Amino acid sequence: MSTNAELATIFERMAAMLELLGEDRFRVNAHARAARAIEALSGDVAEIAEDEKALTSIDGIGAKTAKKIREYVETGRVHEHDELLAKVPAGLLEVLDVPGLGPKTVRMMWQEKGVESIADLKRILDDGSILDLPRMGEKTVQNIRESLAFAAKSSERIRLGDALPIAERLVARLEKVKGVQRVAYAGSLRRGRETIGDLDILVSAKDGAAAREAFTGMEGVEKVLASGEKKSSVRLQAGKISVQADLRVVDDAAFGAALMYFTGSKEHNVRLRERAIRMGMTLNEYGLFPETEGEKPPQERGVKPVASRTEEEIYQALGMAFVPAELREDQGEVSDGWETPELVEVSDVRAELHAHTTASDGVMSIVELAQCAKARGFHTIAVTDHSKSSVIAHGLDEARLRKHIEQVREANGRVKGITILAGSEVDIHADGSLDYDDELLAELDVVVASPHAALRQETKEATKRLLRAVAHPLVHVLGHPTGRIINRREGLQPDMAEVAAAAAEHGTALEINCNHLRLDLRDRDVRIALEHGALLALNCDVHAEDDFDELRYGVLTGRRGGLTPDRCINTWGAKKLHGWLKKKRGG
């Protein structure tokens, strides 16, 4: 784990432990916010910590937090964290993660019943002594049991590429319900995060009850967790995916405010509300309201909102540029002077530079692949089958590759309306050397160099390895740079700033592999790459026709990192792209 991630985890745990000790909630919140601030940093916290002012200038990090950060950088420990660990049983933090159990309840279980772990929780559930606790009845107990079972079944967050199609089906279904006006998915899914905790669906309707009934009665609903007039929650089984889905029903006039609220992030919303208050207004999911006297919230007193129908008008009324959903993470986008970047879109992408055919582990021929790419409006497709070391993927040895190049050239002459480039996805060996010699690499139009094995290297070794590949004069693109698989394999953890700086220096593009299992580079690494001046490639790593559809996940990831078309080689016109590729072939 990087220093940033380690420190963020420490502050997160401190927040949880302080909460369990019944500490002041604002102090708890300050620790949680510091954790998020550290996690969101694009630079190495250890480097930033060298300059005292730089640390405290970060939102959410004050003098005391800065001191703890420096203590960690110097000694590898935060003594306050150690003290808390001595006071709070480690297993109690897992109990706190059980849905429906919050700090008050867990603290009570701990103090009254000696619960220090999930096993202890199960014990008081089984012997019934949990019922001795105040506010603990049969239904609550049953809900805790089900939460435990659910947590055991789906302990991890759902991948973006699994969640988005489910959400789209829910939206399509609700759009058909009579009286429904607008439907949208929101939450971390709309923000394009690589994994999603649950699905948030928003509906405006003349008849809220019909929408609610359609939602809770939908195919795949295993349990209705809550069903009120304005809000419903269900547990849903869709294929192998088990997920919670929340439905919120609002008046169409408040759709924008609700969408904004439901899209989050929570931190972004908090900043917006603080901004509204400074401007003499108040913001909630019903709209942006002028500040008025009254006990009840403004929407219940008939106060007319300043803005509520669309997100655009609310941002405008707050005196801000529109913030694309992918950038709503409280990373400076609510500050004065922030401007909306022209982020890359799916329709901008005109070339695929990473694709496999039946020669290695793809399922399409060269011509079939080219026709798919052409059908999507692409001007260029690169055939980049695996190199010889990828034995399982039927990687090509030198002789097969030479023959393959000929076949690609021949196909390029035959298929009109698209350029088919001869390339290779060349393995980067553990030491950073490549799987073919330079003479052969020089014959290829495109070289994507990717790590496939030895993915557990230490940071130092991994950095050295990738730096060598990036600096190789015949390499165009560093493919799936870390080799991570979401929820399955951590992959390499190189010093991304160093890799990005070298990529910028040598004119090598860093790939955002769009496959939803990979999304590699990840969002924060895209940001680092851009900050260091590197170019990015949005590649689908095509093995079959459907893989072209993975593009949108990569685009979302790129947008989260702030990727604009000018920095993404796949959006360039044919002439510019081919010229750039040829530059690494001496002209």
Place this chain on the structure above:
DNA sequence: GCCGTTTTCGGCCCGACTGTTTTCAGTCG
């Protein structure tokens, strides 16, 4: 513990739903 268009103290976002309660605490997002 952080922060400042209310600036070094005194606040700190806002609402829905459930379950156990007779008016609300706890949790969630």
